[in-house]
Amino acid sequence: MKIRAGIVGSAGYTGGEMLRLLINHPDVEIVFVHSNSNGGNLISDVHTDLLGDTELRFTEELLQDIDVLFLCVGHGTAKKFLEENPVAAGIKIIDLSQDFRLAEAAGNDWVYGLPELNRERIKTAGFIANPGCFATCIQLGLLPLAAKGLIMNEVHISGTTGSTGAGQGLSPTSHFSWRNNNLSVYKAFDHQHLNEIGQSMVQLDPAFDVPLTFIPQRGDFARGILTAIYLDSDLTEEEALAIYEEYYATHPFTHVSRKNIDLKQVVNTSKGFVHVQKHGGKLLITSIIDNLLKGASGQAVQNMNLMFGLDERRGLRLKASAF
Amino acid sequence: MKIRAGIVGSAGYTGGEMLRLLINHPDVEIVFVHSNSNGGNLISDVHTDLLGDTELRFTEELLQDIDVLFLCVGHGTAKKFLEENPVAAGIKIIDLSQDFRLAEAAGNDWVYGLPELNRERIKTAGFIANPGCFATCIQLGLLPLAAKGLIMNEVHISGTTGSTGAGQGLSPTSHFSWRNNNLSVYKAFDHQHLNEIGQSMVQLDPAFDVPLTFIPQRGDFARGILTAIYLDSDLTEEEALAIYEEYYATHPFTHVSRKNIDLKQVVNTSKGFVHVQKHGGKLLITSIIDNLLKGASGQAVQNMNLMFGLDERRGLRLKASAF
Amino acid sequence: MKIRAGIVGSAGYTGGEMLRLLINHPDVEIVFVHSNSNGGNLISDVHTDLLGDTELRFTEELLQDIDVLFLCVGHGTAKKFLEENPVAAGIKIIDLSQDFRLAEAAGNDWVYGLPELNRERIKTAGFIANPGCFATCIQLGLLPLAAKGLIMNEVHISGTTGSTGAGQGLSPTSHFSWRNNNLSVYKAFDHQHLNEIGQSMVQLDPAFDVPLTFIPQRGDFARGILTAIYLDSDLTEEEALAIYEEYYATHPFTHVSRKNIDLKQVVNTSKGFVHVQKHGGKLLITSIIDNLLKGASGQAVQNMNLMFGLDERRGLRLKASAF
Amino acid sequence: MKIRAGIVGSAGYTGGEMLRLLINHPDVEIVFVHSNSNGGNLISDVHTDLLGDTELRFTEELLQDIDVLFLCVGHGTAKKFLEENPVAAGIKIIDLSQDFRLAEAAGNDWVYGLPELNRERIKTAGFIANPGCFATCIQLGLLPLAAKGLIMNEVHISGTTGSTGAGQGLSPTSHFSWRNNNLSVYKAFDHQHLNEIGQSMVQLDPAFDVPLTFIPQRGDFARGILTAIYLDSDLTEEEALAIYEEYYATHPFTHVSRKNIDLKQVVNTSKGFVHVQKHGGKLLITSIIDNLLKGASGQAVQNMNLMFGLDERRGLRLKASAF
Known part of the structure; x- marks a missing residue:
């Protein structure tokens, strides 16, 4: 039935x-x-x-x-x-x-x-x-760390969303002549999705108590979100990868890519890709979703x-x- | 099995x-x-x-x-x-x-x-x-007429294809900096797909004997083909619509739209849409496919x-x- | 002063x-x-x-x-x-x-x-x-022939315009999510600019009396118009080129290109480029302008x-x- | 002469x-x-x-x-x-x-x-x-602060560049089919322009000694760079604005915008725009240039x-x- x-x-x-x-x-x-x-x-x-x-x-x-x-x-x-x-x-x-x-x-x-x-x-x-679209993309980048209580420093996030994220209402920033080949920052530090992300962080790690700093951008594409997230971390790249791969092993839509990722890999799917790199003391996590599907x-x-x-x-x- | x-x-x-x-x-x-x-x-x-x-x-x-x-x-x-x-x-x-x-x-x-x-x-x-991608899109626009022996005048075709139509080889016309927001004509009157289209026309209508005039263009999108086809015709719009709807009634991927069509309706699907209008003595047929799928x-x-x-x-x- | x-x-x-x-x-x-x-x-x-x-x-x-x-x-x-x-x-x-x-x-x-x-x-x-933007682009393609009285057959025109051609009013077809990577036909055979084009043809050639058949398209770029125009003609390519080059020799913004042309060559300039090819009995003229500048x-x-x-x-x- | x-x-x-x-x-x-x-x-x-x-x-x-x-x-x-x-x-x-x-x-x-x-x-x-293109855009965002010795905390930078920034060589990431509507991170934390930026910081403020953290991205447009830069700062928004406006008062190409900025404002010009906002303890500076002109x-x-x-x-x- x-x-x-x-x-x-x-x-x-x-x-x-x-x-x-x-x-x-x-x-x-x-x-x-x-x-x-x-x-x-x-x-x-x-x-x-x-x-x-x-x-x-x-x-x-x-x-x-x-x-x-x-x-x-x-x-x-x-x-x-x-x-x-x-x-x-x-x-x-x-x-x-x-x-x-x-x-x-x-x-x-x-x-x-x-x-x-x-x-x-x-x-x-x-x-x-x-969940919200940005909230989903950012959380896919943070959940494995939060579950281990490993987010102990300010988290820096930049993210870019497609135009469908703003709905089909007509507005100056959704006009093709304006948005085509354009880029702009909006709602810096104040995006409404930060609240639900913070709630999830605390759910996984009650001791979570660091700022989430987020710069959203309007991209000149219709679908998709890419976020780049970094924080200071003592983990090696391999340790971080192991944590992410273990966390997502049983989740059929979220995959840890060992190669650099790009937005179109997941456009028009319900998948999320996460990529992890270590640079000096910084752990960089990039994550991508289709804002209308996984988002x-x-x-x-x-x-x-x-x-x-x-x-x-x-x-x-x-x-x-x-x- | x-x-x-x-x-x-x-x-x-x-x-x-x-x-x-x-x-x-x-x-x-x-x-x-x-x-x-x-x-x-x-x-x-x-x-x-x-x-x-x-x-x-x-x-x-x-x-x-x-x-x-x-x-x-x-x-x-x-x-x-x-x-x-x-x-x-x-x-x-x-x-x-x-x-x-x-x-x-x-x-x-x-x-x-x-x-x-x-x-x-x-x-x-x-x-x-x-079949070829342009060949598919154009034939979807012509088959119903040819099957009735109703193509008795020169057929005028303009069509625009996405960049994936040219394959993944690197070339000046596939460079993003060039192709982004650009448009150009290529292989005017000489596109290789005209041969297979002509063969199909004769298959349906052995008396078929009019020129197919085709101006292909390189579009600034990755997927999809739109062709606009017209010819002199005595059919009324309703007669033409009836012919197209009857022809495609049993074909699950090709649909006759009563509304104006636009390329993205079929992008990333294996469908084809065909739209028919009559203007004075001209019958206009627009057709769209995804070049990598239906094409x-x-x-x-x-x-x-x-x-x-x-x-x-x-x-x-x-x-x-x-x- | x-x-x-x-x-x-x-x-x-x-x-x-x-x-x-x-x-x-x-x-x-x-x-x-x-x-x-x-x-x-x-x-x-x-x-x-x-x-x-x-x-x-x-x-x-x-x-x-x-x-x-x-x-x-x-x-x-x-x-x-x-x-x-x-x-x-x-x-x-x-x-x-x-x-x-x-x-x-x-x-x-x-x-x-x-x-x-x-x-x-x-x-x-x-x-x-x-003049109108499409009207300018098309006329640049036709003036030299009309001035010689050489347009004696139906003229077939397809043209694609950027989104700025429709003004800054918000509409479904100017929404970025819709127009991005999209293409569509509009006002087929009925574009209002045909009247002023016809008037100019008659001005140059009082005997002018052939149809101008025009399929306009909405392109997924902000600026520019490309038109592809063809008609049956007895001229050789070299004869046609000579006619165009002579006609525009004294006009500082309109240039006859011996190479294939593409839209971005003139974007953000007040120039127009015209290119002429002969294929069998057809003379093909492509022309490009920036719709907001030369247009x-x-x-x-x-x-x-x-x-x-x-x-x-x-x-x-x-x-x-x-x- | x-x-x-x-x-x-x-x-x-x-x-x-x-x-x-x-x-x-x-x-x-x-x-x-x-x-x-x-x-x-x-x-x-x-x-x-x-x-x-x-x-x-x-x-x-x-x-x-x-x-x-x-x-x-x-x-x-x-x-x-x-x-x-x-x-x-x-x-x-x-x-x-x-x-x-x-x-x-x-x-x-x-x-x-x-x-x-x-x-x-x-x-x-x-x-x-x-100077380099990213280096120019980022320095326009930082020079006024550095000149006052006010960069005393880690500087967080995200930036997105057009495809022309990578030159006209053909490569997988410059292929239109790939780059169109795509976005990706590259050279995170390691971009070669960080060296010249650091050199300038020290020139203006010999005591400068904080990390510059930079995440560059490949955008799906041909021209332009937008960078978003933030750091912890005690300045009020008005104090920061005053510093920026004073610094650039005599520089004819760099302008401090009181409104949010977007990339296309400076595309195809040799100008740079800088915008300053304060959010809690963070000072956000966004800056834009055309990578081929001011860059x-x-x-x-x-x-x-x-x-x-x-x-x-x-x-x-x-x-x-x-x-």
Whole structure:
């Protein structure tokens, strides 16, 4: 029997990716695809690449006869939506916004859905707060160290994200004429994802107490995040590699590369690559993900797979675009 | 029992795509991956995005214990390879070069592997000449008309291809500093794919006898082909649409879009989209494919599926990158 | 004594380019830079690249004490603006919109400002209708033939434009996530610039009476237009080249290249390159310009130079970006 | 009387930019343009954008009758070239390689040609070692602090460069199919420009003794460098701004922006923009240049202007491409 899924906020980027993934997922039946603005329209009239892949239409109704609900609405809207639309007991919820990521605000019912951190808790969770895209990429770079209590100095992070990270809203910084061949810093030191990263660090290492210094950049590509992270460390390169390889040995989507990595290796997949180098006293970790997949909808499906007892990679063995 | 496949020329773009597809194909076992220059190396050391997806290594040997051989070597090299390396009887061959596309030169053993043209012949073929990328895109735009004998005037074609169409060899026109944000015409009126297109036109319409005028361009993107084709025609737009929709009704990868199309709708998929408009006496057909998939390796897998009695879409329901 | 210039609509792309050019023009003094929405603001707060180059501010007033007025407002707005804001006698006007390009509608006071067509008339004109960007690029490809009465067959044109051609308004097709690495056809056969091109053809060759068939495309770059034009012709390649070279011998911005051309050769310059090839009975002409310079503001300055008796290249010897 | 200039290594990127600049420089006469591989060829056959701008040809001879020699050859080659081709006394030399940047190796005859650091010494210098591109961008971000002795903590730098920074040699990381929409880290902590930056820091602040930690990245654009630099600092944002604005008040190409900056503001100009923000105890400085202009050939011309008593901006008031 298939998992019956509903999607809310399905006209946006992450909603579209959710559709692209679930349409081909062998164990999922999409029951409804909610959109206030597109009710009645063919999905393939909005996500036009889906022509030939689905005859589904958006609905304005929210059917309750589902097993799992994916919330792909904006930050702030998810919480409000759930207040206004009570979901029947027993329906699992996976929320892609930031509304329930911080335990302090979300309460104990919500599990932070980063499988590389919380796989066992996710398996039995009812409600999942899906991590942020930058948060995912940076945590993949830090989890193995934090788990060993080895982050004892300020962590320096620079990261660059594709334009889809900012959503499909039109803005001066999403205009092609501006963004093409351009680069800029934004939200330096203040990116909202630092909170959820800090929470995970403390979860793994209650003694964690160093600053995370983060310079995000807007890149001139549509998909992907690359972060470069370094800190002072006594580990040798081989020791660090061993720690990373051991940590990720059982995680099917995150791989430790012994070679230098580049963003397009993971674009259009749900994988994350991590690379570790030692330079003098500095340990450098670079990590890459596709912001819409491992950084959003792919991870949401990975969480669903875990919640329903499926193989974690079910429906997620995606061909890399590579070029 | 799985189809046992071998790949020759697997270090290039189309060889890499073949690997990306076959690794996830549920009915295929990759038996060997031949590369003279990379023998013994991990595939994921060359196609680095495949880290975590395969532990296979390139071999220098050619094992004969296979059901199908994919030839991903250069034009001219395929023919030579088969002369120097006789393939055991019963092994099916799918050649991605242009060496066997023209019946006159290839002889009757080879079937031109465009499923939208030759599906039934492909099913029983032993040897398949996989079509060229531009040739595929243009033919998708012309087949329905040719099949009705409705191409009675000069056909005007402009088309733009991504950089992967030129292979991974380094050349001034593949240098990023040059090609980024650039555009140029090449091989005007003389593109080698015109021959195979003409052959197909005559196959469908023995009376076909009009010029195909083609201006190819180098685009500043890595993947994809868009062609715009027009000719004088008496058909109304609705008549033309009906002809196209009827022709492609049973073809699972080629879809007639009622909306204007854009290249990224099919990038990283094995689909083709065709759009038809009438303007005065001109019928305009635009068509799009991913040059490495529907234009090369995806179509090769589609042919393999047909040759082995599988569903045509087996292993080819690829998530579009969309952005 | 310097030419006193005013600019209206100076917050847009062409207005910005006008400022970038006039600020460095040795014979021009910018008297006012009008913008309703930005009155009082520093120009360098809007065109931020001009930091360090000018301390000028936008004004809401229209000062009359000028020699020349550049109108950089939208199509339709220019005409309305002049009706609502009578310009003092003796002030020359250069309008970059399409409002006055067609003599039938504009009347005899306006000269179509394509120096390669109308240089002598421009020198004595009071009012200039600056040509469209596609119109300029295509005409550079056709003028020499039309002047000889040698366009006797249907003309087939495909052309691709950068995103700045669509202005800085936000729209789905100007969103970076969509346009990056994408390509699409728009306004096939119906582009509004065909009218002004046709008018010029008839001006040069009153017997001109063949269709101009034009397929425009949206390219994934910010600046530039490349058009590929062909027609049946009895000319040899050398005859054609001689005609083009003779025609442009005295025009300092338009050059006949004996080598294949590519878009970036002219990006960020006010030059146009034309290349001619013969293939069988077809004459192929490719032409390239920067849509914002030779296709808009650069040509406006060229017209100003001619109107005020300056060297045509004054202030327009721009360094190509080349890469 | 014009400055008589010769260029060696003129077929590469920086040689090409040197030509693009000097051709339009009102006080320079290009006497010879040396290239071993292109001797006798038209410059516009190699730098094809220069068609219509120059009739000059490359020469294999080195004429001595010049006032200034620009060396645009590779690192290591410059030193060797001067050993094998003694330059007549009195001829000024500006070398764009790294061969003479470090005083220890170069000796006292060579002045490090960063006008924002050494303007007075440059004016009287005979031999100039033109700074590296990353080195220029980073130093523009650090000079004001170093001059006040205010760099007392480790400096953290991330920077991204365009593909032209790697020269026009073909390599896997310069292939369009790879680099398009890609991003990667290289030479982390080890970039060769750190040496010349450190030398300048000590020149301004003999007590300078903190690490410079630098993560360079390969960006997917052709031109430009953006660096983000931060360090712990007691300065308030206003104090820092005042220091930067005072330092650059007399430097015509380097501007302190009060608004966030983005790379394209300076592309195709010889300007540098610096932006300063304070976040908690961290001072963030972002800086941008065009790697080929302020980072190479533009700065070489700026140095020439200073050496010959010209206005520093002579021939360098370049129109930004902006888009």
